Amino acid sequence: MADGELTDGLYTEEELQLAARNRGMPLEGLAYELTPTGIHYLLVHFDIPLIDPTTWRLEIGGNVERAISLGLDEIRSFTPTTIAVTMECAGNGRTRMSPRALSQPWILEAIGTAEWTGVPLRDVLSRAAIKPDTVELVFTGADHGVQGDIEQDYARSLTIDDALRPEVLLAYEMNGRQLEPQHGAPLRLLVPGWYGMTSVKWLTRVDAVTEAFQGWQQAVAYRDTQTEDDPGVPVQRIKVRALMIPPGFPDFPARHRLLDAGMVTLRGRAWSGRGEIARVEVGIDGRWHDARLDDPLGPFAWRGWSYEWKTKAGTYELSCRATDATGDVQPIEARWNTQGLANNLVQTLSVTVR
Amino acid sequence: MADGELTDGLYTEEELQLAARNRGMPLEGLAYELTPTGIHYLLVHFDIPLIDPTTWRLEIGGNVERAISLGLDEIRSFTPTTIAVTMECAGNGRTRMSPRALSQPWILEAIGTAEWTGVPLRDVLSRAAIKPDTVELVFTGADHGVQGDIEQDYARSLTIDDALRPEVLLAYEMNGRQLEPQHGAPLRLLVPGWYGMTSVKWLTRVDAVTEAFQGWQQAVAYRDTQTEDDPGVPVQRIKVRALMIPPGFPDFPARHRLLDAGMVTLRGRAWSGRGEIARVEVGIDGRWHDARLDDPLGPFAWRGWSYEWKTKAGTYELSCRATDATGDVQPIEARWNTQGLANNLVQTLSVTVR
Secondary structure, rough: OOOOOOOOOOOEHHHHHHHOOOOOOOOHHHOOOOOOHHHEEEEOOOOOOOOOOOOOEEEEOOOEOOOOEEOOOHHOOOOOOEEEEEEEEEOOOOOOOOOOOOOOOOOOOOOOEEEEEEEHHHHHHHHHOOOOOOOOOEEEEEEEEEOOOEEEEEEEEEHHHHHHOOOEEEEEEEEEEEEEHHHHOOOEEEEEOHHHHOOOOOOEEEEOOOOOOOOOOHOOOOOOOOOOOOOOOEOOOOOOEEEEEOEEEEOOOOOOOEEEEEEEEEEEEEEEEOEEEEEEEEEEEOOOEEEEEEEOOOOOOOOEEEEEEOOOEEEEEEEEEEEEEEOOOOOOOOOOOOOOOOOOEEEEEEEEOO | OOOOOOOOOOEHHHHHHHHOOOOOHHHHHHHHOOOHHHHOOOOOOOOOOOOOOOOOOOOEEEEEEOOEEOOOHHHHHHOOOEEEEEOOOOOHHHHHHOOOOOOOOOOOEEEEEEEEEEEEHHHHHHOOOOOOOOOEEEEEEEEEEEEEEEEEEEEEEEEEHHHOOOOOEEEEEEEEEOOOHHHHOOOOOEEEEOHHHOOOOEEEEEEEEOOOOOOHHOOOEEEOOOOOOOEEEEEOOOOOOEOOOOOOOEEOOOOOEOOOOOEEEEEEEEOOOOOOOEEEEEOOEEEEEEEEEEEOOOOOOEEEEEEEEEEEOOEEEEEEEEOOOOOOOOOOOOOOOOOOOOOOOOEEEEEEEE
């Protein structure tokens, strides 16, 4: 994933291919408390697999008392739960590091919030009875390809403690409708508060294991490392971030913003996978002002904010930054890492008021 | 839109910004006869507007006997019709011209097929009674911005003959559900067989006019021109094209394809806005073979095709090309134009069989 020789501001054919097939949420989509399904961000490492839901089974095995196999109707027979969850790609902000890693070239748009419906993973696992010496669960998806020179089905693990949290779901609906294929149909893992790579799509297997999983997506990818040889630390929970709806209207193709003088309500949303949003500030040419916070939508979802800006003609640099209940605040300079992960550098945008 | 100084194979920040917010259909999505809504291609010139459907009105005026204003319930009270329509962006294939235009950097993925439900435009227009000296209808959307140094609501026109065709709809549902905001909610124009720019989203006005519309999106953009000063010809109906589901599985990030030796069924879909699909051929290292055509899905939708390929280990260049009932066949060299429009150059992809 790391490269370090890409030119700032110029993107390669490989990056364009990825940007053309993966998709971000246009930032005006921050207007919706729940993101319309078709503009929720999406990242797929390999291909979207073609799965027949009538023959699909979820296999639960490994270090368990009873290996089990469940069809979709059996999964649906458990008591369902619905949670609003803000999901973000761990690579969001990647192009705002220099030098950048060769991977999906996200700017800021790898986000979305949906209501997900499914069954708590722990309810389903109780049928298989995980043995006491289990340390992790490995989640395997149907998407298959080569990454890091290794042929693989996409797979990630969670410790038992993380996997058994009540909010961790096996999800089969998004925004009140059956999952669309690209979001993991017929069934995906959903791990609220964690970056999106954890929420394995197109789930086919859950395996209890007695040693930490060493799969490529776990042991090599999604780690905050400073060199190619640095084992680094795993990237897990979403770091605090606020984003702003770009005010006014854009030009095409540059997307510079133009707006009319007077009172302008700046709006956006903020979230963290590590604690409640405690504060959002709006920066106007480097001076910070407290924004008003809306009521929370839920413990795993973004929170709306607004700021009344009385403005007159001129060009301004706007920004926003959030602080969560742990005291974490977004940085104003990116902290670099080889894979371009978890970059929650504050958003800045230039606007012209007329 | 034209530029001519962009480096082949390297894309600018402006192009990346566009690719990050607009979205193509990953080509494995060709597996679905009807494209899941969330992977249908999407191009938005300005911002997705935020519209309250309860207060929204469609105004029909200009050169009519009776200017009228209709709410969504009134539109829905007309007898609805549902049509499967393949839509393609006029800029699809833009990056495969050299030098390329600075605009949305599509490769091949600006496509999708959906079932659209709405009312024939002509049924609604009959209430307003267009005057006989009308030459065009102008369709205006709510998306607002600056393009070509002109501040504008996105607007396009059709001649009376084109607008009154029975398949031209005012559409409010896509794939059996209310339009999502990004696809033009609450109401969009739908012009089957034409490139997507014609199907104005977020429709607010229809105006009958007695002279040809000179708006920027009509008179300047979406024209096949050879120089900046060339008036050129308007780009209208979709040119014939076939695309193939990339076989086997990919690597990340390069997306080179790997597959196993033996019998491989190559599949894809083909369409034209100018006539039925008459033939699809599959190229293997430059030798062409006839593919089998599936039954048609409808007069305005793509048609499935397949080819049984007995293959052994090696690296191959695959391609596909379609011919429509008018005799048009896809070219094997791109015909250049300044805006990078309507490039139906055959798809090629390299695969390694193991």
